[in-house]
Amino acid sequence: DVKVTQSSRYLVKRTGEKVFLECVQDMDHENMFWYRQDPGLGLRLIYFSYDVKMKEKGDIPEGYSVSREKKERFSLILESASTNQTSMYLCASSSGTGAGGYTFGSGTRLTVV
Amino acid sequence: QKEVEQNSGPLSVPEGAIASLNCTYSDRGSQSFFWYRQYSGKSPELIMFIYSNGDKEDGRFTAQLNKASQYVSLLIRDSQPSDSATYLCALLRGGTASKLTFGTGTRLQVTL
Numbered sequence: 001d002v003k004v005t006q007s008s009r010y011l012v013k014r015t016g017e018k019v020f021l022e023c024v025q026d027m028d029h030e031n032m033f034w035y036r037q038d039p040g041l042g043l044r045l046i047y048f049s050y051d052v053k054m055k056e057k058g059d060i061p062e063g064y065s066v067s068r069e070k071k072e073r074f075s076l077i078l079e080s081a082s083t084n085q086t087s088m089y090l091c092a093s094s095s096g097t098g099a100g101g102y103t104f105g106s107g108t109r110l111t112v113v
Numbered sequence: 114q115k116e117v118e119q120n121s122g123p124l125s126v127p128e129g130a131i132a133s134l135n136c137t138y139s140d141r142g143s144q145s146f147f148w149y150r151q152y153s154g155k156s157p158e159l160i161m162f163i164y165s166n167g168d169k170e171d172g173r174f175t176a177q178l179n180k181a182s183q184y185v186s187l188l189i190r191d192s193q194p195s196d197s198a199t200y201l202c203a204l205l206r207g208g209t210a211s212k213l214t215f216g217t218g219t220r221l222q223v224t225l
Binding site: 095107 | 145
């Protein structure tokens with residue numbers, strides 16, 4: 001069964017910490033995405049990548065960075081975690097054209113205290 | 114105007130009834146349309162997609178697309194309590210490669 005795997009299901013971090021969220025897909029997909037989801041705000045795109053070592057800003061990139069050193073892995077980095085970054089983080093991947101839609105990972109519920 | 118609009122609900126239907134979920138969009142260049150189901154605390158899962166005008170059926174689910182009127186809908190026949198979830202509409206716009214634009218979702222409650 002094809003999968004998008006996020007390294008942690010629940011995470012609690014302190015304000016100011018550097019946080020790494022990892023995502024790995026085994027579908028040989030070109031495209032990978034990081035979203036956050038908050039009640040009433042829906043899914044908001046943070047960053048995405050169409051290829052290895054390539055990245056593009058989404059709608060809310062402030063306070064985040066990403067890394068894609070290998071095709072199957074896309075990492076989201078919170079440079080200095082803040083309480084307003086408490087959220088559900090979702091990783092997704094898709095084929096080159098996106099015609100088949102996204103496959104999502106199971107999500108990481110991050111709490112910053 | 115939002116790119117993708119959905120009524121947040123909740124939409125309440127009795128068990129066995131047909132649930133009708135609607136989505137409108139603003140960009141006429143939109144090419145493909147997707148319906149995702151998301152249970153509380155879980156990630157979205159793809160139910161079906163449609164890119165041609167008309168109906169597309171998959172089991173109890175039917176997606177309907179009307180590009181002239183810029184709406185897409187999802188019908189769920191014989192609704193079950195297990196269908197209670199939030200349903201997200203998403204679209205793929207022309208010129209944006211594979212990036213989907215999501216609505217904020219409609220919460221469906223199927224009552225016994």
